[in-house]
Amino acid sequence: MTVLPALPATGCRTAPVLRERGQREVFCGLTGIIWLHRKMQDAFFLVVGSRTCAHLLQSAAGVMIFAEPRFGTAILEEKDLAGLADANTELDREVARLLARRPDIRQLFLVGSCPSEVIKLDLQRAAERLTVIHAPHVRVLNYSGSGIETTFTQGEDACLAAMVPALPSTEARELLLVGALPDVVEDQALDLLARLGVGPVRCLPARRSGDLPSVGPNTRFILAQPFLGDTHAALMRRGAQPIAAPFPFGAEGTTRWLAAIAAEFGVPADRFAAVTDGPRARAERAVAQVAERLRGKSVFFMPDSQLEVPLARFLTRECGMTAVEIGTPYLHAEIMGPELDLIAAGPTISEGQDVDRQLDRVRAARPDLTVCGLGLANPLESEGLSTKWAIELVFTPVHMYEQAADLASLFARPLRRRALLGAAQEAAE
């Protein structure tokens, strides 16, 4: 029988939320393109925006230049704004050129930005028009990754939500796994589900457009990423039913996530135990080893990827850390509910940001570890505070059993490093 750790007497679901509306220090949704274009291997992401948007993508990608990337920016110029050039004609021309050069592209996403939205460039109509022009070879969709509407990971949400209405219909009872996962993680999840006897299982997004899932009233879907609120709503509009669960981070998270699916699909308890006991025990052992360094330490989450709540749950329940503040750019009550139930009351839950005031709180609390964006990490380190850059959590395989210890290591490494350098310094003195 599978026995899960007990819930805390009082969780955080009803805890008061500190809502802030000051300066935010987060990426915009365009950033999602950096992992989405790797996941969808026949898709191209064309941002319609400014030089700033192009520069953001390049900077967030670590300024990595590998061959020709499957994303680019159509940079608006003065003549587009002054109405001297018809932006739509220009866009059609750039798209035609691009598709001619990249015959491997089957899906094209026109991605809106702040400038394209402020000048009210209708990318929806552009996508419809371009779909007609380039059918059947290429399907053109659009979504907004703009900073005035989306924060960091919400870009993926907007992208997937834009795909949902175009998915074919089905009456089949299928499980849909939602969220872009690294292939290695996705394969592990599919393998576990197959051994549980759950199926057929489809994925959104699919690696290739030919494998796009169908959706309908008998579809049951589960989110693999916590930031997919709009996609969640779009799937429900297609009649699909969600499976509520904590997210598959850590041994417990993965078990509860799988258990929720198993319950929906009527997997017998002994089969569930037979399939999950082994990997779960292995994950627990591995996490426990890494957690030695984390036990008793405090952690402060600056808002960034919306992974903050599930990660805080993992660190507090499986690694023995205490959370001081769990900041998140946006708190989706329904999706985060199962996670908040698991976190013992205590930490401040904050939504939105006023970065200077939040940094004051960090300095006052002097947590052992602060999870924050790249712009804040070195400044905090230079004040003697250990940090973990949040963006790595989005780019690294961290879901499911076999990555549970890797996830813990991401948090342990900065502490280990500080200890190493500190010890060396002491020895030298």
Place this chain on the structure above:
Amino acid sequence: MKLTLWTYEGPPHVGAMRVATGMQGLHMVLHAPQGDTYADLLFTMIERRGQRPPVSYTTFQARDLGADTAGLFKQSCMDAYERFKPEALLVCASCTAELIQDDPGGLAGRLGLPVPVIALDLPSYSRKENFGADEAMLQLARALAKPMARTDHVSCNILGPTALGFRHRDDVAEITGLLSDMGIAVNVAAPMGARPSDIARLGAAHFNVVLYPETGESAARWLETHHGQPWTRTIPIGTRATRAFIDEVRGLAVAARLPDTARLRQPWWSASVDSTYLTDKRVFIFGDATHVMAAARVARDEMGFEVAGLGCYNREFARPMRTLAKEFGLEALITDDYMEVERAIEAVRPELILGTQMERHIGKRLGIPCAVISAPVHVQDFPARYSPQMGFEGANVLFDTWVHPLVMGLEEHLLTMFREDFEFNNEAGPSHHGGHAPRPMGLEGAAQPAAAEGGSMPPEDAPLPEPVVAASGEVIWLADAERELKKIPFFVRGKARRNTEKFAAERGVWQISLDTLYEAKAHYAR
């Protein structure tokens, strides 16, 4: 509308941030959406700064657009003043804010803050990063520089260094030392390292030294007109240019002494016999115009290289760039499209690239060694050690860093002699490079996991295109010639292939045999 995959320059407000971040006691309020805060990481990650850039962003959202973005801007200015108590406030709009036309300058000006408020007008849809930096420096000088008596003792200002500049930190130190050796004091170095109160006393200097025209020339011109300060035109990169710079400075400061040159080693390093192998190495040079023009002269006159192609990404300097190219018998490539640069490099097939981090990647793909000489640069181009590009120590550094990626002289001969040796073969690359050997052209390029160097992305595993064999079109390599070509060490193979094809084409020969190969070799022998 123009499709862009990678850019050499960011938007103009990033240039303004480079000025603000280099300075002390100045704060900048940028009217911009939240995503634009990514710019902080350029400074904190790439340059490893331990402080946040002194920039507050209004981070307006869609829901603010219909409401009161102007109010939000004013609030941000007041909050920033309260919290940071700067000596002066710089205000400007990013590309999105430019569209909503809130007039940051007017709004901030009416707040009655007790410090100067300097507004920047940055046209985001037509200009770029260097313009933004240059303009910010100009406006700071205009707003803050006071009429002032000259210092008793001869002094100058250093203009142009900014945060995130390529080796600016060390160049300023080197040139300050050089000037002090000559008996000239530096009154103010700006913007990097200066406070607004220092900008106020720019006028006390006798003349200005402009190290980076891209980011300092407008201020120098304005100071010339309004404060009567002449300024230096020579960029002291390389031995000769440094000497010319010294002459120019002595023209402006008559009593100046000649500096000590004991530390200058580059001329002898270049003349010593081991460097013979550097003769006529074909180099392709690309970057910002100032660094490219200086590097081209050093490459030709101080290293004995052959400049095979050159160009710059900043159109503002197209004219001097073209003039210099003509002097080299070349056509300058003026573009900010890195794919165009890649095509040019592929066509020229140089033995060495001197470029930016973009060209480093191009070089990696094509298996051509590359040394970085210009922004934009990545984290590894901000070394812990002292490593200027300018002055005499800069000349030493240039020699070392340009030669480092190449195969050493004697090693080159050994490779030719033992090219069939299974261990000591030409695919191994320079022995002093460990695993980081350049790959031969045409083999799969070395895409490395980004995480290795602070980049966050897993590598793109897309297959690399095979280089087109005959750039000229129909020339065909016969099998024995092709086999022979493969025996030629990789670092000269590109040249051999190119020369042979050219030789053949000039003679109307469309099939290259073993004979053609060696005919060509004889023809090009020097």
